[in-house]
Amino acid sequence: MSSSYQTPEDLLLARQLAEKVPMESQAWLTFDHAVFREGGHIGAKQREWIALGVALATQCAYCIDVHVRGAKRLGSTAEELAEVAAVAAAVKGGATLAHGLMALRLHEGLGAQAGPAAAASAPQA
Secondary structure, X not given: OOOOOOOHHHHXXXXXXXXXXXXXXXHHHHHHHHHOOXXXXXXXXXXXXXXXXXXXXXXXXXXXXXXXXXXXXXXXXXXXXXXXXXXXXXXXXXXHHHHHHHXXXXXXXXXXXXXXXXXXXXXXX
C-alpha cells in the first residue's frame, strides 16, 4: 500500500494506463505532440510556461513536474518560473472573484424565496 496519493513513481504506470485505453491514449498523445511542436506563433519556452501556469492552477503535481523540467531544459530561470506562478495565482484568484460575481447575481435572483425557511427545506447534496 502506498503512503502517498502522488509519487513520481506513479508516472511509471502511464504505459499501463495507455494499454488499457489505446485509442484514447493515442488521440491524447497526438494532440499533446501537436501542441508542443516546434514552430508556431509562440516559442517552446513560452508553451512550457503556459503549460506550467495551467498545471499550477489545476494543481496537477505530475504536470508541474513535467513542465518545470521542460522549462528548465529550455533555459527558463527560477525567476521566470516564479513569475509564471504569480500570473497563474492572479488568474486563478481573478476567476474566483468572477465566480463571486455570479454568486451575487444568483443570490439577487433568488430574492426572498431563498430565506432561512427555503434553506431548511432545500434538498441536501
